[in-house]
Each structure stands twice: as C-alpha cells, then as structure tokens.
Amino acid sequence: MSKCSVGLIALTSLFLSGAAIAQEKIRVGVTATLEGTYTVLGEDGMRGHQTALNVLGKKVGDKELEFIVASTDATPDSAVRAVRKLIEQDKVQILLSPLSGDEGIAVKNFAKTHPELTFINAASGAQEATYVDPAPNFFRYNMDGAQWQVGLGKYAYETKGYRKIATVGEDYSFIYTQVFGLVLEFCGAGGQVTNRQWVPLGTKDFASVIAALPDDVDAIYLGLGGADAVNFLNQYQQAGGKAHLMGGSIMIDQTILSSKGNAKNALIGTIAASGQADTWEDPSWQKFVKAYQDAFPPNKRFPSPSLLATNYYDSTMALILALREVNGDLSNNQAKFKAALAKIEIDAPNGKIKLDANRQAIGTNFVTEVVDDGKGALFSKVVKVIPNVNQTLGYDPAVFAKIGLPSRNVPECKKY
Amino acid sequence: MSVTHDARVQVRPATAQRPALRGWPEINNPAAWIVAVILLIMPLIANGFFLIEIFATTLILGTMALSLMLLAGYAGMVSLMQLTIAGFAAYMVAVFGVSGNANISLGWPWWLAVPMALALATIFGTFGGALAVRTEGIYTIMITLAIGAAFYYFTNQNWAIFNGHTGINTVATPHFWGVDWRADIPFYYIVLAVAALCYFAVEYVSRAPFGLALQGVRDNPRRMAALGFNVNAHRVAAYAVASFIAALAGVLQVWNYRQISPGSVSVGACIDVLIIAVVGGITRPIGPYIGALIFVLLRTFALDFLVKIGLDGNRFRLLIGLGFLAIVFWSSDGVIGLWQRWRQSQRPAANRAGGGGRGHG
Numbered sequence: 001m002s003k004c005s006v007g008l009i010a011l012t013s014l015f016l017s018g019a020a021i022a023q024e025k026i027r028v029g030v031t032a033t034l035e036g037t038y039t040v041l042g043e044d045g046m047r048g049h050q051t052a053l054n055v056l057g058k059k060v061g062d063k064e065l066e067f068i069v070a071s072t073d074a075t076p077d078s079a080v081r082a083v084r085k086l087i088e089q090d091k092v093q094i095l096l097s098p099l100s101g102d103e104g105i106a107v108k109n110f111a112k113t114h115p116e117l118t119f120i121n122a123a124s125g126a127q128e129a130t131y132v133d134p135a136p137n138f139f140r141y142n143m144d145g146a147q148w149q150v151g152l153g154k155y156a157y158e159t160k161g162y163r164k165i166a167t168v169g170e171d172y173s174f175i176y177t178q179v180f181g182l183v184l185e186f187c188g189a190g191g192q193v194t195n196r197q198w199v200p201l202g203t204k205d206f207a208s209v210i211a212a213l214p215d216d217v218d219a220i221y222l223g224l225g226g227a228d229a230v231n232f233l234n235q236y237q238q239a240g241g242k243a244h245l246m247g248g249s250i251m252i253d254q255t256i257l258s259s260k261g262n263a264k265n266a267l268i269g270t271i272a273a274s275g276q277a278d279t280w281e282d283p284s285w286q287k288f289v290k291a292y293q294d295a296f297p298p299n300k301r302f303p304s305p306s307l308l309a310t311n312y313y314d315s316t317m318a319l320i321l322a323l324r325e326v327n328g329d330l331s332n333n334q335a336k337f338k339a340a341l342a343k344i345e346i347d348a349p350n351g352k353i354k355l356d357a358n359r360q361a362i363g364t365n366f367v368t369e370v371v372d373d374g375k376g377a378l379f380s381k382v383v384k385v386i387p388n389v390n391q392t393l394g395y396d397p398a399v400f401a402k403i404g405l406p407s408r409n410v411p412e413c414k415k416y
Numbered sequence: 417m418s419v420t421h422d423a424r425v426q427v428r429p430a431t432a433q434r435p436a437l438r439g440w441p442e443i444n445n446p447a448a449w450i451v452a453v454i455l456l457i458m459p460l461i462a463n464g465f466f467l468i469e470i471f472a473t474t475l476i477l478g479t480m481a482l483s484l485m486l487l488a489g490y491a492g493m494v495s496l497m498q499l500t501i502a503g504f505a506a507y508m509v510a511v512f513g514v515s516g517n518a519n520i521s522l523g524w525p526w527w528l529a530v531p532m533a534l535a536l537a538t539i540f541g542t543f544g545g546a547l548a549v550r551t552e553g554i555y556t557i558m559i560t561l562a563i564g565a566a567f568y569y570f571t572n573q574n575w576a577i578f579n580g581h582t583g584i585n586t587v588a589t590p591h592f593w594g595v596d597w598r599a600d601i602p603f604y605y606i607v608l609a610v611a612a613l614c615y616f617a618v619e620y621v622s623r624a625p626f627g628l629a630l631q632g633v634r635d636n637p638r639r640m641a642a643l644g645f646n647v648n649a650h651r652v653a654a655y656a657v658a659s660f661i662a663a664l665a666g667v668l669q670v671w672n673y674r675q676i677s678p679g680s681v682s683v684g685a686c687i688d689v690l691i692i693a694v695v696g697g698i699t700r701p702i703g704p705y706i707g708a709l710i711f712v713l714l715r716t717f718a719l720d721f722l723v724k725i726g727l728d729g730n731r732f733r734l735l736i737g738l739g740f741l742a743i744v745f746w747s748s749d750g751v752i753g754l755w756q757r758w759r760q761s762q763r764p765a766a767n768r769a770g771g772g773g774r775g776h777g
Contacts, residue, residue, distance in 0.1 A: 035733065069719075069723075070719065071719055073679070075581075075677060075678070075679025075680075075682075076582065076583055076585070076675060076677045076679065077583070077673060077675065077676070077677050077679045077680045078679060080673055080674075080675060081673070084469060085465070085469060085716060088463075088464050088465035088468070088469060089465035089466075089469065089716075102581055102582045102583070102677070105582055105585060106582075106583075106585055106675055106677070109516055109585040109586045109674075109675065110674075110675075112586075113674075133516070171572070171573060171580065171581060172580065172581035172582065173581070173582050198573075200569065200572050200573060200581070201572075201581060407575065408575065
C-alpha cells in the first residue's frame with residue numbers, strides 16, 4: 001500500500017514538474033519554404049535561424065523558447081495554412097514567418113485576424129506587406145525588394161556605363177518590388193529599360209524567354225531565384241548567351257553561387273545589390289559568417305550564409321532581444337513585447353537595423369560584384385555600402401506614393 | 417471500358433434487402449447513425465484547430481472529391497477539373513464579393529455574390545464537361561487536366577481579374593442574424609450541412625432514374641443509345657450536377673481561408689482531389705470523405721511525425737506518398753474496398769458456403 005502511494009506521489013510530482021516546465025515555455029512558430037522552387041532558400045533560412053539560436057541561446061529570463069517549424073511552398077495559401085496550424089494546433093504565441101513575397105502579403109492580412117499575437121516577418125520582401133494597410137502586429141526587420149536594389153541603378157549607369165537594359169523576372173510581388181527599385185534609380189539616372197519579361201514562379205523551360213531577349217541592350221537584369229535561376233543559367237549558357245548580366249538580390253546569392261555545375265560561371269562579373277555582401281570586412285559580419293560555418297558541416301551548408309540565412313538570423317535576433325528586454329512578459333496581448341519590438345535597434349551582422357512607423361526596416365544596402373575566389377567558389381564582393389535606406393528610397397513620401405505600387409509595368413521608366 | 421464496374425448499389429444477395437433498396441440505406445445502419453451523431457456533437461469534442469483545420473477541411477475536400485466520385489463512380493468519367501471548378505467558384509466569390517483588393521472586387525453582398533459564383537462555376541464546369549464527353553478514358557483525363565492546367569496558368573498571370581500570383585486576400589465572410597458565420601462553430605455547421613446535403617443528393621441521384629440511366633451509360637453506352645437514351649446529354653448533365661457540388665465546396669473553401677490564390681488551383685492540387693477519391697474509394701459516396709480525412713491528417717501531421725521520431729522533417733512528402741502507395745497497393749478500390757473485404761471475411765461460414773455453392777453452380 002505504502003509502496004503504491006509513494007509511486008503515486010512520484011508520478012504526480014512528475015506530472016506537476018512537467019506542467020511547471022510547460023508553463024515556462026514561450027512557443028514560437030517558424031515557417032520556411034521547405035517545398036517547391038524555393039526549397040534551398042528555406043533550408044538556408046532555417047540554418048540562419050539555428051545560428052542565431054546558437055549565438056544568442058534560447059533562454060529568456062527563466063523562460064525557455066520553444067520553436068515549432070511548418071513548411072510552405074512560396075504560395076500564399078500554403079503560408080496561411082501553415083500559420084493557422086501553428087496558431088491553432090501548436091498554440092504558438094509568436095510567429096516568425098514567412099519567407100517569400102506573396103506569402104508575406106497573405107500573412108500580413110492574416111495577422112489582422114489575430115491582433116493579440118505577434119508576427120515577425122522572417123524574410124519576405126514584397127513592398128505591399130508593410131507599405132499598404134500595414135498590420136499593427138506585423139514587424140519586418142529585413143528591407144523590402146526595392147530597398148535591396150538601392151545603388152544598383154546608379155552604379156550600372158555611372159560606373160559601368162550601361163544605357164539600355166532589359167529585365168527578366170519571376171511574375172510575383174517580390175520581384176516586382178525589386179524591379180521597381182532598379183527602374184526608379186536606373187531611369188532616374190537617365191537609363192532606359194526597354195523590355196520587361198515576366199515568367200511564372202517555378203518555370204522550367206526558359207527557351208522562349210531566352211529567344212525573346214533583345215540584342216540591342218547593354219545588360220540584362222535577372223530577377224530569378226532558387227531552382228528557376230539555375231534552370232535559366234543552364235539554358236542561357238547552352239544558348240550561347242554572352243550579354244552583361246545584372247542580378248537581383250536572390251539571384252546573386254549563395255543559393256545560386258554555390259549551385260552545382262558550370263552554369264553559375266555565367267554570373268562572374270555580374271553586378272547586383274542586396275542586403276548583404278559575402279566578403280564584407282565588417283567584424284560583426286565576419287563573426288556571423290564564422291558562427292554559420294561552425295554550426296554546420298561544410299557539405300550541409302553554403303560556403304557563406306545566403307541572404308535568407310541572414311534575414312532569418314536578424315529576425316530571430318530581434319525576437320530574442322526584444323523578449324529579453326521585457327523579460328519574456330507576454331501579458332496584456334503582448335503589448336510590452338510589441339512596444340519593445342517597435343523601438344528596438346539591432347546591431348545585425350549586415351548593418352544596424354531599426355524600424356519606421358510602419359514597422360518596416362531601415363537598414364544598410366550593398367552593391368556587389370560576383371568574383372571567383374580562385375578555387376572555383378563564387379562570392380559577392382562589396383562595391384559600395386549604402387547606410388540608412390528607408391522604404392521610400394529617400395523620396396518624399398508624397399512623391400513616392402504617386403509612383404504607384406510595384407507591378408509588371410510600374411514604375412514607368414522616367415524621372416520621378 | 418469504364419474505370420469502375422463495381423459501383424453497384426447492392427453487394428449482398430437481394431432477398432430481404434429489396435425494400436431497403438428504395439429507401440435510404442443509412443437508416444438501418446447503426447454505424448451511420450453513430451457517425452452522424454459524432455459529427456453533430458463534434459464542437460464539444462474538438463477544439464478550434466481540429467474542428468476547422470481537420471474536420472471542416474476534410475468535409476470541404478471530401479465534397480470536392482464527392483463530385484469526382486459522382487462522375488467516376490456512376491458515369492465512368494474521371495475528371496481532373498473538379499478542383500478547378502471549385503477554385504473558379506472561390507475566385508468568383510472573391511471577385512463579386514468584398515475583399516481586401518478593392519480595385520478588383522465588385523463588393524456585392526454575399527447573398528448575391530455566392531449564387532452568381534455558383535451559377536458561373538456550374539456553367540464553366542458544364543462547358544468543360546461538354547468538351548470532355550466527346551472523349552473516353554484517358555482522353556477525358558487529359559482534356560480535363562488541360563482545362564485545370566490552363567486555368568492555373570491563367571490565374572497565375574492574369575492581374576486584371578485574378579490578381580496573379582498574389583491572389584485575392586481578406587475575402588469577406590458572411591455576417592447576418594448577429595452571427596459571424598466564419599467563427600469556428602457556426603462555420604463547422606455550415607460545412608457539415610453542405611457536405612451532408614451533397615452526400616445525400618449524390619446518394620439520391622444514384623438511385624433515381626437519372627442516376628440509374630447514368631450507370632447504364634457507364635456500363636454499356638451503345639445499348640443505352642439503342643434503348644433511346646441520349647448518352648451524351650446524360651453525361652453532360654452529370655457534369656453539371658458534379659460542377660454544382662464542386663462549386664459549393666469552392667465557396668466554403670474561400671470562406672475558410674479568406675483568401676484564394678493560384679496555388680489553390682495548381683495542377684498538383686487537382687491531382688490531390690483524384691488521390692483523395694481513389695484512396696477513399698470511388699464506389700460509394702462515403703469514400704471521398706474517408707479519403708479526405710486520411711489526406712488531411714497526413715498533410716498536416718507528416719512533418720511533425722517525422723521530426724518526433726527523430727528523422728529529417730524535410731522528407732515529409734515521402735511519407736505522404738508512401739501512405740497513399742500502401743493504400744492503393746493493398747486495395748485497388750481504396751479504403752472502402754478494404755472495409756468491404758473485411759466485412760465479407762467476417763461473415764458466418766454458413767452464409768458464405770451458400771454463396772459459394774451458388775457461385776459454382
């Protein structure tokens with residue numbers, strides 16, 4: 001009898017301690033594109049997230065962070081489904097989501113139906129997510145696609161001497177935003193964008209696109225990513241393409257630069273702009289690269305973190321630092337936590353980041369050029385560093401609003 | 417040759433069962449009553465996530481697959497465009513109704529937008545069907561798949577109506593009589609009511625003169641034509657009925673997610689509906705719902721499951737595929753077939769001896 005009751009007490013205390021531990025956990029849901037065209041990007045994003053946890057730890061005061069991962073495929077519906085599962089089934093209190101442009105727009109709209117929770121954008125870069133009708137509980141610590149192109153247009157026009165360019169891009173919001181940033185600056189400097197081609201996300205056969213590329217341009221701008229970019233480069237090389245290339249932020253990125261095969265060599269010498277540059281000498285960037293390289297064996301990572309890894313790192317960093325600032329206090333619909341997120345300024349590896357009134361990042365941008373390191377590995381080398389890039393790209397907000405929202409043919413090629 | 421020959425109403429010897437054949441077979445089946453009661457009190461059992469993400473989603477997908485079951489099981493036509501029709505209805509609700517994309521949506525109230533969407537989707541599906549009935553077997557599959565693929569790429573690239581890859585966000589859901597019908601419990605009951613309605617409608621059709629003629633057309637179109645039935649008209653009518661059912665499911669889907677985008681009508685998703693129907697079994701209307709439940713459970717929990725047993729979560733699609741492969745391998749007519757075979761093996765030996773004697777005689 002006594003044995004039995006001792007066992008019962010032991011069992012009860014076990015359950016109680018289990019419950020006590022459960023109370024001290026803060027549940028965070030993470031989504032990444034672990035399926036589809038952007039799988040490689042999603043996987044590296046998760047590596048960046050893991051690196052942040054290695055560096056910063058999972059403890060917030062006496063509470064422990066618990067992360068639950070869900071997969072998406074870069075379509076907005078998969079993102080909403082994943083986020084709903086995380087909220088409703090896994091009962092997460094904070095979301096670190098999503099990765100891709102249209103996902104961001106859908107999740108931002110979805111965030112409004114859960115005003116009590118906090119959504120921290122992981123990496124998506126469509127302008128609309130924070131510029132149009134922003135959700136008060138949606139925070140973005142990465143710049144949008146247009147901000148990531150700042151500096152490229154001027155560099156192409158003034159230093160490289162390109163006068164006429166054509167663009168090829170994936171037909172969705174993030175690439176529209178990138179081309180928006182490029183066109184504004186390039187046409188503002190006096191250049192001409194003669195042709196804009198759009199291909200569906202997940203295109204495998206680029207033959208007709210390549211055949212339709214104009215000959216009378218100085219350079220071709222590529223706004224592609226993941227498997228699409230590799231497919232394009234393969235077919236472009238087979239077709240004997242020789243034009244100067246310019247790249248978008250996920251085109252000139254380790255996700256492409258360290259792909260297998262020769263196709264990537266077409267990119268050597270390509271100029272691009274992005275929220276990071278692989279060979280930046282800044283000590284905090286070098287420290288981050290080291291932490292990333294140490295966290296994973298060489299065959300399970302890229303030689304250097306991709307833009308996605310950096311974005312996931314930054315957003316995870318903001319989340320943990322803001323939580324520590326309020327000592328993990330999520331009471332009162334997370335009001336204190338949200339306030340801390342809104343005013344936190346993080347010392348991210350790719351430059352200081354703070355938020356504007358729409359909870360959109362103001363950060364540092366890099367103009368880069370692709371170089372071969374002599375051993376066959378490609379890296380993006382810094383050409384120019386531009387600090388304090390805001391969402392209106394330095395334009396007066398009223399003028400910026402007149403340009404319109406990024407789309408297939410907005411902005412027009414003229415000086416605003 | 418039709419795809420299925422065994423979607424017959426009776427499996428048992430037709431002696432004492434004859435009267436029941438005219439009525440509803442569920443009435444004398446205790447299992448059906450138990451399922452009905454469980455479904456009705458589900459909100460007491462399941463929380464928001466299981467109620468909506470698992471059970472309501474199952475009922476919505478099951479209703480889409482039901483429309484395929486009606487075509488494949490009773491008319492021998494495998495249509496891969498049922499999801500496309502549902503997606504078309506969903507898009508029409510978003511376009512005619514109220515959404516966050518004010519430059520596209522016309523802002524009609526839901527009670528105008530929904531009938532409009534249902535009507536247009538039914539017309540769309542009927543036209544698609546009218547094209548497809550000129551063909552048989554694999555060619556029907558190809559034509560309907562082509563319609564599905566064309567619609568997907570069109571929505572993906574058309575910005576004027578379908579808003580391209582972004583799709584239409586923040587679609588308004590109905591509020592009336594002081595109830596938010598998208599709140600978990602009211603929405604579950606709406607979905608349940610629509611699914612039940614569709615289920616019984618299909619069951620009724622299968623025993624109505626129209627449905628019997630359809631099954632005749634499936635088994636021997638030439639003889640039916642000789643008897644004076646207009647074979648193609650029956651097939652097109654079947655497409656119209658199935659399209660209406662799929663459209664209802666589409667309206668529920670857009671209310672469920674409050675958004676619609678091309679990913680929801682992708683070719684992969686079209687084939688998912690076929691998988692659901694085949695896994696569940698296309699010989700009876702209950703099959704698609706069983707298939708949908710298995711599909712939704714696998715889709716939702718495969719990743720968690722793999723991580724929990726310490727494997728690489730990235731391979732969760734493999735688990736889903738293996739699950740379906742196993743079901744189709746063990747039973748060519750889906751879970752329903754497994755169940756029926758199990759029931760037969762459980763039957764008393766005497767009964768079976770009688771049946772066997774007749775079979776050999």
